Amino acid sequence: MNELQQVYKNLYSEKGNRPYPLEKYKFCPQCGNKFLQCDANEITSIQCSNCQHIVYSNPLPAVVVLIEYEDKILLGKRNGYFGKGKWCIPGGAIEYHEDFISAAYREIKEETGLDNNNIEIVSILNVVSNFIAPQRHVLSVVLLAKFISGNPTPADDLDELHWYSLNEPLPEMFLPAEVNLIEYYASSKSNGIVISR
């Protein structure tokens, strides 16, 4: 069991939650047929006995962007349901019609006011699974962006933005994976996989 799986397991045992997100569905979203009691062992999908429609339980795809300026990175203080008051790498969920780069620029614009004149996304640093809560498993593509110019202004899911030096201790971060990512980037300065558009 790796570190993230342990975090997930601890969440269940602490809160008495069970990892069966499909239990919340009572009716087929396609035909309205009433689902029978969800099998407690059924984690990944449930099929309607009337129209055969299958409801899947998948991780949520997301992007986060490590914006770098000189030896500093831009972190945001969260105000949402998960991790309120803790710090995070700005980003968010990918929408159905979006490629992940467009999603990254949109989320950064929403949360910091910075657009593609202010930052340039240059590479993929990593891809991580974050088991945030039993009902929220997020698969995040971690991107690196170079800061060009501008004045970051917090909005949407963030209350505050701050440039943190890569040479100083991090504030209290939302996810262990973010700490690992930033520490690895600070020590390796590896740019990962370069993006060409």
Ligand SMILES: [Zn+2]
């Ligand atoms: Zn159905």
